[in-house]
Amino acid sequence: MPRYLTPSRLCLLPLIDLYLFGHTASSARLDVLSFIASRCSASGGQSGNDIDHLTDYLSAGASSLLGVLQQWPSDVPGRNVFDILLQRLWRLDGLDSLHMLFDQLSERVSSVTDSEKPRPGLSRASPLGQYIRRCCVEFTRLQFADSQALWAAFVTYRAPTYETWAHRNPADAAARLVEGDGSVTDGASVIHSVAVQPDDAMNTYMSTDDTDTLLTFSIHQLQKMGTRLPDSVKGKLQLWMKDQSDSGVQSLQHFLAFFEHWKAGQYTMALESLHRYFDYSLVTKSGSDNMRVYYQYALLHLSVLHADFDCWDESVEAMDECIATARENQDTACLNFALSWLLYLRQAKPANHASPFGTVSGLGGAAGGEQDEVAFLKVKAKETKHWSLLSSTLLDESKLDMYTSGMTPRALEHIAQSAHLNVQHDLRTLMPIADLFEGASLDRLGQAHIATRLYEDVEATYGKQAPISDQVRAACRLAYGAAQNGQCAASLRVLDALASKAKGVLKLEQRITGYTLLTQLSQSLHRDDIHAADYYFAQLRPLRTFGDPELDFEISQMEIELLLKRQELERALRIVNAHSRRLKGLASADVAHRLHYLVLKAKIFATSGQAIKGFSIALRTASTAARVFLMPTLLEALSVLAAILNDLSEFGAARDVLEAALPLIYELRQSKLIAQAFVTLGEAYVGIAGHACVQGSSEQTRHMRLAGAHIERGREGQLGLSPVLDVIVLRERRALTDLAVYASLEDRAGMLQCLLMRSQLARWRGDESSVAHADALYVGLLADGGGSFG
Known part of the structure; x- marks a missing residue:
C-alpha cells in the first residue's frame, strides 16, 4: 500500500499548476482555490457527521470528484476548468511525462529568495507548497515497481473521463489512437469495467494516509456516538488494510476492534484488543515518556470497560491507578476526566467505592460529601477551560439535587447552565443528554407534555449528531409513556424500529428488549392474562443484572403490580419493604423511588383492608412529595389517600x-x-x-x-x-x-x-x-x- 500518493492526489497536481498559471477566470479563482484547499486534506469538506460520506469521499472516481469543476469558467472562451484540466490530464502518456510533471512542480516551489532577484513560485511554507513538496518527496521515494503500479492506477482512475475528453478534443484523441498510445487503449478497455464496478476499481489503490484518516475518524465516531461501524464501512476498511504492514495503523486497527468488541458485549475480546493496541502503540512510540502517556490512557479505557460490564471493583482499581499516573505525569485533561469518572463510579455503586484517594475533593486538599466533590471538579474545569467536563459536572450536580435533596427547581437551573455551555462552545454530543435531564426534571414537576416534546427533540433536532445511547433512551421513554396510556401497539412499533438502529450494541439492545417486555407485560396485566404476564416477567428477570437503574426500577414496579394482580399481598409487602430498606441505606438513592415504594405500601394496606395503617403512610408521603416538588408521587399518594378516606367513611374529605x-x-x-x-x-x-x-x-x-x-x-x-x-x-x-x-x-x-x-x-x-x-x-x-x- 502506498504511503501517500494516490491517483486522486495526482489529479490535483495539474489543477494546482493550472491555478498558478492563471488558466482560470478571475471570477472563479477563489472557488477553485477553495476546492484545492479542501482536497489537500483527505477529509476536507466533510461535515464529520457520517462515516459513510467519508468513505465515499475517499473512494470517489475522477468523474464525480472533478465534475464540480464544470461550473467554473476558465480563461479560454467556451471551456470550463474541467475541460482544461482534462486536457492536461490526458497529456500524460507515460511514466516519463509523470516525471516531467513532478520536475515542473518542484521548480514552482521556490526556496528562500534573495531580495535582489526574487524567484516566482510558491513559498515552501505555504499550504500548497507543502502539499507539492510532500507529493514530490513521496514520488521520489517510490521504487520502480511502485511507480508502475501508481501509473496503472492513475490510468484506471482517469479512464471514465475518456469519452468526455475525446468529445471535446477529437483531433488529439484520434492522433493518440493512431500513434498507439498504450495509456489511451488501456484506459478505454477498462471504462466498462470501472463503470460496472467503480468501488472495486477505486478500493484497490488507497494510501496509508487515507486509511489512517478513516481509522481515526471511525474511532472518533465510535467514541462520540457509542455505535458500531456499518458493515459496508467495515468491509472497505478490511479491504484497504489487507496489505497494510505499518505498525501505527495496526495499533489503530486493534483500537477499532476494541470498540467493536466492547459494544458487541464481548468482554474478553475487548480486553485483548485493548492490550494489543497499547502494545503496538509502545512499539511505534519508543521511549519511556511515551510509555507513561499511553499507560495512563490504557488504564482509563480499562476502567470504563470494567464498569460497562459491571466489574466495579476492577474498575475502581484501574481508575485509582490512572489517577496516580496522571498526577505523576501532570496530565490535567486525563486527571480531570478520571476524577469525574471516579465520582460516577462512587454514585453508581456506593458499596464498592473503596478507594485509596477517599473522596474526589480530598485529592485537592478539601473534605466533604458529593456536593463538595462536584464543586471541586467545577473549579478544576473552569481553571483548565475544559468546557465539556464543566457541562457534564453541572448535569451531575443537577442529578444530585434531584436525587438526594429533591430540589428540582435548582436542578433545572444547573441544566440550563449546562445547555448554555453546550451552545456557547458547540458541545453537540452533550446537547441531547441535557434535554434528557431537563425532560426528567419536568416529569417530576408534572409537566409531562413539555417533557415529551424534549424527548422528541432528541431525534428531530439532533438526529445523527446525537449519541445512539441518548437516542435509544429518549425513544424508550416515549414508547413506554405511550404504552402506559394504552397505545401499546404504537409503542411496540416504535421499539421495533429502534431495534434496527441499535443493532449490534449489546447494552442498547438489552434496554430495548427490556422496554418491549415491559410493554407486553403491562398489556397482559391490563387484560388479566396472568399466564402471559408470568411469561414476560420471567424474561424480564435476567435483565436486572445488567446495571440499568431506570430499567431495574420499572421491572420492580411491574413485579409488585403482578403480585397485586395475583392477590399475593403479603409477598408484595415483603418486596416493598426490602426495596425501602435497601434505598434507605444508600446515600445516593433517588428520593422519588423511596417515596414511590411508600405509596405502594399504603396501597397494599388499603387493598388488604388495613386502611388505618395506610392512612399515615399515604399522608406522610404526600406531604414529603409536595415539599420536594414530586408531582407524580404526590398525585398518586393523594389518589391512594382518597381511597383510604372512602374506606374510613370520610367521603367529603x-x-x-x-x-x-x-x-x-x-x-x-x-x-x-x-x-x-x-x-x-x-x-x-x-x-x-x-x-x-x-x-x-x-x-x-x-x-x-x-x-x-x-x-x-x-x-x-x-x-x-x-x-x-x-x-x-x-x-x-x-x-x-x-x-x-x-x-x-x-x-x-x-x-x-x-x-x-x-x-x-x-x-x-x-x-x-x-x-x-x-x-x-x-x-x-x-x-x-x-x-x-x-
Whole structure:
C-alpha cells in the first residue's frame, strides 16, 4: 500500500499548476482555490457527521470528484476548468511525462529568495507548497515497481473521463489512437469495467494516509456516538488494510476492534484488543515518556470497560491507578476526566467505592460529601477551560439535587447552565443528554407534555449528531409513556424500529428488549392474562443484572403490580419493604423511588383492608412529595389517600382531595391514575349521597347522578363532567384526546368494576333498561375475555 500518493492526489497536481498559471477566470479563482484547499486534506469538506460520506469521499472516481469543476469558467472562451484540466490530464502518456510533471512542480516551489532577484513560485511554507513538496518527496521515494503500479492506477482512475475528453478534443484523441498510445487503449478497455464496478476499481489503490484518516475518524465516531461501524464501512476498511504492514495503523486497527468488541458485549475480546493496541502503540512510540502517556490512557479505557460490564471493583482499581499516573505525569485533561469518572463510579455503586484517594475533593486538599466533590471538579474545569467536563459536572450536580435533596427547581437551573455551555462552545454530543435531564426534571414537576416534546427533540433536532445511547433512551421513554396510556401497539412499533438502529450494541439492545417486555407485560396485566404476564416477567428477570437503574426500577414496579394482580399481598409487602430498606441505606438513592415504594405500601394496606395503617403512610408521603416538588408521587399518594378516606367513611374529605388534584392529574398524562381518580371520586359521591343526604331528596339524587357520571367517565374517558373540569377540557382538548382510561387501556378488571358500579347505580334509580344494558356488557366482557369494550 502506498504511503501517500494516490491517483486522486495526482489529479490535483495539474489543477494546482493550472491555478498558478492563471488558466482560470478571475471570477472563479477563489472557488477553485477553495476546492484545492479542501482536497489537500483527505477529509476536507466533510461535515464529520457520517462515516459513510467519508468513505465515499475517499473512494470517489475522477468523474464525480472533478465534475464540480464544470461550473467554473476558465480563461479560454467556451471551456470550463474541467475541460482544461482534462486536457492536461490526458497529456500524460507515460511514466516519463509523470516525471516531467513532478520536475515542473518542484521548480514552482521556490526556496528562500534573495531580495535582489526574487524567484516566482510558491513559498515552501505555504499550504500548497507543502502539499507539492510532500507529493514530490513521496514520488521520489517510490521504487520502480511502485511507480508502475501508481501509473496503472492513475490510468484506471482517469479512464471514465475518456469519452468526455475525446468529445471535446477529437483531433488529439484520434492522433493518440493512431500513434498507439498504450495509456489511451488501456484506459478505454477498462471504462466498462470501472463503470460496472467503480468501488472495486477505486478500493484497490488507497494510501496509508487515507486509511489512517478513516481509522481515526471511525474511532472518533465510535467514541462520540457509542455505535458500531456499518458493515459496508467495515468491509472497505478490511479491504484497504489487507496489505497494510505499518505498525501505527495496526495499533489503530486493534483500537477499532476494541470498540467493536466492547459494544458487541464481548468482554474478553475487548480486553485483548485493548492490550494489543497499547502494545503496538509502545512499539511505534519508543521511549519511556511515551510509555507513561499511553499507560495512563490504557488504564482509563480499562476502567470504563470494567464498569460497562459491571466489574466495579476492577474498575475502581484501574481508575485509582490512572489517577496516580496522571498526577505523576501532570496530565490535567486525563486527571480531570478520571476524577469525574471516579465520582460516577462512587454514585453508581456506593458499596464498592473503596478507594485509596477517599473522596474526589480530598485529592485537592478539601473534605466533604458529593456536593463538595462536584464543586471541586467545577473549579478544576473552569481553571483548565475544559468546557465539556464543566457541562457534564453541572448535569451531575443537577442529578444530585434531584436525587438526594429533591430540589428540582435548582436542578433545572444547573441544566440550563449546562445547555448554555453546550451552545456557547458547540458541545453537540452533550446537547441531547441535557434535554434528557431537563425532560426528567419536568416529569417530576408534572409537566409531562413539555417533557415529551424534549424527548422528541432528541431525534428531530439532533438526529445523527446525537449519541445512539441518548437516542435509544429518549425513544424508550416515549414508547413506554405511550404504552402506559394504552397505545401499546404504537409503542411496540416504535421499539421495533429502534431495534434496527441499535443493532449490534449489546447494552442498547438489552434496554430495548427490556422496554418491549415491559410493554407486553403491562398489556397482559391490563387484560388479566396472568399466564402471559408470568411469561414476560420471567424474561424480564435476567435483565436486572445488567446495571440499568431506570430499567431495574420499572421491572420492580411491574413485579409488585403482578403480585397485586395475583392477590399475593403479603409477598408484595415483603418486596416493598426490602426495596425501602435497601434505598434507605444508600446515600445516593433517588428520593422519588423511596417515596414511590411508600405509596405502594399504603396501597397494599388499603387493598388488604388495613386502611388505618395506610392512612399515615399515604399522608406522610404526600406531604414529603409536595415539599420536594414530586408531582407524580404526590398525585398518586393523594389518589391512594382518597381511597383510604372512602374506606374510613370520610367521603367529603376524599371528594375535596380529588377535585383539587384532578386538574394536575390530567396534566400528568397517566391514564390509569386518571381512571382510578374518577372511580374513587364516584365512590366518594355515592358515600356522600348515602351518609350526608336525606333519603329520597333531590340532593341525594344529584350526588348519585354525579357518581354515575364520574364512574362512566373512568370507564369510557368522555370529556365534559363538571364546570371546573370543563375549563381544563376546553384548554387541553387536543392533549386530552390522546389520553385513554380503562377502555383504551383494555383494563379488563377496571372496566368490570365500573360496569358493576353502573349496574348498582341504575338499580338504585330503578332504571331496569340501564341495569340490563350494564349487565349485558358485563357478561359480554367476561365471555370474550376483554375483546369488546363497548
